[in-house]
Amino acid sequence: MPLTVRDLLAIPSLHLALAAGGKGLSRTVEAAYASEVTRPSAWMEGGEVVMTTALLLGADPQDHAAYVDDLSRARAAALVLGLGPSLPLQHVPAALGDLAEQCGLPLLTIPEGVPPAAVTKAVFDARAAEERRLLERTLRTQRRLTAAAASGDGLDGLLRAWHLATGMAAVVCDVLGRPLAGVGTQAPTVLAQAAEILEAVALRGLRGSAGGDIPSGRVQVQPLGAARLRGFVLLLGTDSTESRLLSSVLVSLLSVELERRHLADEPERRRRAALLARLFAGDLAAGHAEALLKSVGLGTGPIRAVAIQAQPGPPPGAARAEGSNRREDVLALAADLALAVPGGLVRVIGTTVEAVLPEGTDVTSLLTRFAPGRPAGIGPAVTPQHAALTLRQAIALLPASVELARPVMATEAGSVRLLLSLGSPAVLAAFADTALAPLDTADGDGELIETLRVWLETNGSWAETSALLGLHRHTVQNRIAKIAKLTGRQMERCEDRVDLWLALQAREQATGH
Template structure:
């Protein structure tokens, strides 16, 4: 228990007395330390919570000077003043100006009798603080023993329940994407909105740090879990006291050990799932029923799936945002993603047979193994494997169409080339994976995951082209319209007409103007540009230029734009 001022007053051996009627809330102040000072301005030497003792050797007796002295001590953080009395000392009783100043400032003023030395008061304070620290340690040890005993049970919840019972602080374990795995409460409650922000922040940093904040008066804290890479997140809801705070590292270690234990325990299932993926891909023409049955056997029930291919070359040194360290799976045997630490989750790595020495995989191969484990953690069904590719190992995965695979890649494979195949029926997933692999070069060029879609030839051109060059091309085609009166209207009308396939009525409805207005604007645009809408080449040039403009201004600010979403800049003076 903390040492309060009332506890010192209750000790008969100290014989301390108050000099005025001190309110109960002031008597409840916590005393952190005791110190002696006869300086006229002791405030700057205090840290807060001190019992400041003085014999008043330099204490001024003018009311204004007394108020200044008391104010300096209070602003320095003193919890209480104590004046030593006795023979040979400046005061045999508390002077009235000092008492009034202390009462006005709300700072308790005590007197210490002649027969009680200041060192006795100091020892009493520090003995009480030592007892407090000893009690905190005993509580911390007891809590740690309870947690350790709970860790011998099955699962995460026994540890979380023991933690909550011992500390009064709620706890939950979530996977790296923020999905709940276990909670200290019997019934799960929705997480505060601010908790999701904290979870995302810590997950993005991997094992490199925690975060805390306060939401609606409740303290939230997130700690990363895992040994060598991120396996989960611990969310604490409440304010741990000193004893509980000292146990947090032990709780993190025990929860991390449990998550690592689950990963190792599920190794046979991970191997089975990777082998199942290899079997599915080895059949060039599987029946629809067989393909669906194979996916459903691992819990992947989506009607349509897509293939994903990731190259590990973007993870220097074998590290990803989700964590670091070797995956720990051997080569020369087929392994894969396994069952989840929670419903619909999986965790593991995949490795296919290789030729040549495999005891010392290179950096790229090690990075692929790490990323395969991290990706499998977030992929329902756990169909993930690592295969040899050029220039190095790549990761292949099969995921449901509804999964936000871009979020998963951003979290677990940042800066890594990745191809996302189109959604297909399960029996055609080989085709989706092949298309995903073909997009790795596009992803490298665009520095972002590339996704296969229908009618994306123009998008490919725009993504691969130099931004300044593309916008320069658009300016050369649309520049005359930029300089014309109402040029923005002409460009917008031209873009709408091209996007509707030259449909006059559809264009007029989209723009909210009469179709004759549309025709007049386009006639004016063609006169200014010297183009013809019935000429295929001119029509393509105009369409491509408007698409480039719709993509926004180049990063360098060139190309005749003002950076406001493709809107043309006003012409310079003299033009």
């Protein structure tokens, strides 16, 4: 246990006596030093026992009040006042004792014959002994944790050994926050209560860790894994020096265990990749395709394929040689997705990761979490026997995703907006101006442009355009005739109508409205 003022007072050889401030005897002592300055806080870090003869303090109660206040603000552990015939004071000034009592600052006296160095040495020896005891306890606990890791009991064995040694509740979860193992009566509630802290750590991967207060107490969240994030451990309890030392050991052993589990899961990932290859074969009957999905715990509802172009390069915070670890990075991405997607149907083809997801899966969140910044095509939802079709469309969308620097969904593939989004604002503006410049010049109030837009959107309906614009039919016809004359377009020709409509869409895309 840490050295307290009460422990220091109990050392017989120091001949210390309590004069005031008994409420603060449980304060932890970090150091001890002698000082005669009247404002010692500038030299303090907190937890010090300050020894003085009050040589410069004087007898003014206001000076005493300022001195005690300075020690209190500096979080002093205690004040030791030297008394004796040849010292400035032979007894404790009443004002000084009253002030120390009021603020709970232990005021001790020490006789003239005991040197201040004896107090300093006693504090040093006690702290050194405590550090030795802490080190011995830590080594014993480390041996227990290591033995648990070698026992083959996995995560449960490690957490039981931790709880037995520290009494702290702990929970291990995977990268999605799903519980893998827990120990302690509060373990079942920790994950839900610490969701925000866990999410903050997850955003930083292996570089992140955080602590905070939750209804169950103080929680520490640490990432687990070697080269890649494999999960998290949440430790509930006091953030003591001993727990910090031991938690680093626990994190290392848990990381090794999760890496072992990852390697042990490789045959299952290969089996599911083989199932996915059969699903993508394209010649399956409906019943066979549904049976494949059921074998991995999925229903028989609509599915969609996702194709992700895995790019070479180091993950955040790591240095990788380009090319040499490219395959490793692709496989690691596939393994992450196999853990995250329902059913785990994921495979690697070259540098592309392909997966099948149930229709209701939040694909955007999934890609943001596990494949940020990577090109991705998202196929349409289809019945299971048409998995090959959704995969072909997902792969076909990868070039557009590369250009747009974002995932692209199949619902966008037939959209003119997707086509227009591939061009830069300057190119789109130039295309629009080329077609619409004659109207811009002759149409100061924008009437012709607006009439053209509504007429094209109503497929050239005179009656509907008139109703929407609140104009007479002949007015609309005159405006369209004027547009044809200004632009040199034949409005009955499909090609000319398409050109003008694309020009309007391009201008909207370029300007954002």
